Amino acid sequence: MxxxxxxxxxxxxxxxxxxxxxxTTDRVFGQHAASTFVASEATDDTISLVxxxxxxxxxxEVVIPSVMFLANRTGRxxxxxxxxxxxPTAGKEQNVPMICLCPxxxxxxxxxxKGCGAYWxxxxxxxx
Amino acid sequence: MSLQVQPGPPAKASxxxxxxxxxxxxxxxxxxxxxxxxxxxxxxGALLAAVVGFGLIKGRSDISQLASPWNVVSGGLLLxxxxxxxxxxxxxxxxxxxxxxxxxxxxxxPGATWAHTEAVSSMHALRxxxxxFFGCVAGLVVAVAVTWYGPAATTAQLSVTVxxxxxxxxxxxxxxxxxxxxxxxxxxxxxLAQATTMRIVDSCETSAGP
Numbered sequence: 001m002x003x004x005x006x007x008x009x010x011x012x013x014x015x016x017x018x019x020x021x022x023x024t025t026d027r028v029f030g031q032h033a034a035s036t037f038v039a040s041e042a043t044d045d046t047i048s049l050v051x052x053x054x055x056x057x058x059x060x061e062v063v064i065p066s067v068m069f070l071a072n073r074t075g076r077x078x079x080x081x082x083x084x085x086x087x088p089t090a091g092k093e094q095n096v097p098m099i100c101l102c103p104x105x106x107x108x109x110x111x112x113x114k115g116c117g118a119y120w121x122x123x124x125x126x127x128x
Numbered sequence: 129m130s131l132q133v134q135p136g137p138p139a140k141a142s143x144x145x146x147x148x149x150x151x152x153x154x155x156x157x158x159x160x161x162x163x164x165x166x167x168x169x170x171x172x173g174a175l176l177a178a179v180v181g182f183g184l185i186k187g188r189s190d191i192s193q194l195a196s197p198w199n200v201v202s203g204g205l206l207l208x209x210x211x212x213x214x215x216x217x218x219x220x221x222x223x224x225x226x227x228x229x230x231x232x233x234x235x236x237x238p239g240a241t242w243a244h245t246e247a248v249s250s251m252h253a254l255r256x257x258x259x260x261f262f263g264c265v266a267g268l269v270v271a272v273a274v275t276w277y278g279p280a281a282t283t284a285q286l287s288v289t290v291x292x293x294x295x296x297x298x299x300x301x302x303x304x305x306x307x308x309x310x311x312x313x314x315x316x317x318x319x320l321a322q323a324t325t326m327r328i329v330d331s332c333e334t335s336a337g338p
Contacts, residue, residue, distance in 0.1 A: 023144060025138075025139040025144075027135075027138060029139075030135035030136050030138075030139070031135045033133075033135070034133050034134050034135045037133050038133070039131035039132070039133050040131065041131060042241045042244075042245055043245055043248070046241065046244055046245065046248075047131060048240075048241045049133070061239055061240050061241065062151075062240075063154055063240045063241050063244050064150075065154065065244050065248075067248065068153060068154070068157055068244070068247075069157055069160060069161050069164075069247060069248075069251050070153055070157075070160075071156055071157075071160030071163075071164070095136050095137065096136065097136075097139065097143035097144070097146045097147040097150075098147055099144060099147040099148060099151065101151060113148070114151065119139050119143060119144040119147060120136070120139050121135075121136025121137055121138070121139045121143055122133055122134070122135065122136045123133070123134040123135070123136045123137075124131055124132070124133055124134075125131070125132045125134065126130075126131055126132075127130050127131070127132055
C-alpha cells in the first residue's frame with residue numbers, strides 16, 4: 001500500500017507518469033533506495049519505510065508487518081486458541097523485497113499491478 | 129530502537145512476486161478483518177438468540193421460585209453473563225466498525241501503516257470479543273440450568289378441583305376420603321369422592337392461572 005509523499009515537484013511527477021511500466025531491477029536500485037529510504041518502527045514490530053523509487057523517483061511508503069491477517073488463509077480453527085506469534089525482531093537483520101508502489105499511471109501497466117515495475121532488496125537492521 | 133537501512137542482496141523474480149503478494153495482502157487486510165468481524169458478530173448474535181430462546185422454552189423463568197442461596201447464585205450468574213455480553217458486544221462492534229471517534233492528525237497519520245495497525249487492533253478486539261461472548265454464553269447456560277434444576281423455594285402443594293372450584297394448599301390430613309388442606313385463606317376440607325382433578329404444583333399462585 002503506498003501513498004504519494006507531499007513535496008514532489010511537478011517535473012518529477014510528469015517524468016514519473018511518462019515512464020513506461022517495466023518489471024526490472026538493478027544493483028544501483030538497492031544502493032539508491034538505501035540512501036533515500038527512512039525506516040521507522042510502528043506498533044507490533046511493524047516497520048514503515050518511506051522514500052522514493054530509485055527508477056521513477058516517486059515518493060512512497062512501504063509497510064513491513066511482522067503479523068498479518070490473511071483472508072481465506074486462516075488455517076485451522078485451533079489457531080484461534082493460540083496467541084499471536086510476536087517474535088521480537090529487535091537487533092535482527094532482515095531482507096526486505098521492495099517494489100515501486102507509486103500510484104502514477106505508468107503506460108503499459110497491467111491492471112493488477114502498481115508502480116513503475118522496479119524492484120530491489122533492502123536490508124533493515126535494528127539497533128538498540 | 130533505531131533502524132538502519134542498507135542495500136540488500138541482488139533481487140530476483142521471486143523477490144518481486146513476494147513483494148507484490150505482501151502489498152496485495154496488506155491492501156486487503158483491513159477490509160478482510162472488518163468483513164470477518166461482521167460475520168462473527170452476526171453469527172454469535174444468532175447463537176445468543178438461540179440460547180436465550182432455548183432458555184425460555186421450558187422450566188422456571190423466575191429465580192424467586194428458587195431456594196436460597198440458589199436464587200442468589202442464579203442472579204449472580206445472570207449479572208455476570210450480562211456484563212460479559214456487553215463487553216463482547218462492544219468489542220465485536222469495535223472490530224467490525226472501528227472506534228466512533230475523531231482521530232488527531234498530529235499524532236495519527238492516515239496511510240498504509242495506520243491501516244495495518246487498525247487491522248491488528250481490530251483483530252485483537254475480535255478475538256477478545258469472541259472469548260467474552262463465550263463467557264457470556266457459559267454464564268447464561270449455567271444460570272438457566274440452576275434456575276431449572278435448582279431446589280424450589282417452597283415445598284410442593286396439592287391442587288384439588290371439585291366441580292369448577294380449585295382448592296390449593298398444603299395437605300394437613302386425610303380422614304375417610306376427606307382431605308384437609310391449609311390454603312392461603314385458612315384450613316378447609318375437600319371430599320375426594322367428588323374431586324375431578326388432583327395435581328401436585330410447585331406453587332398455588334402459579335397454578336391458579338389467569
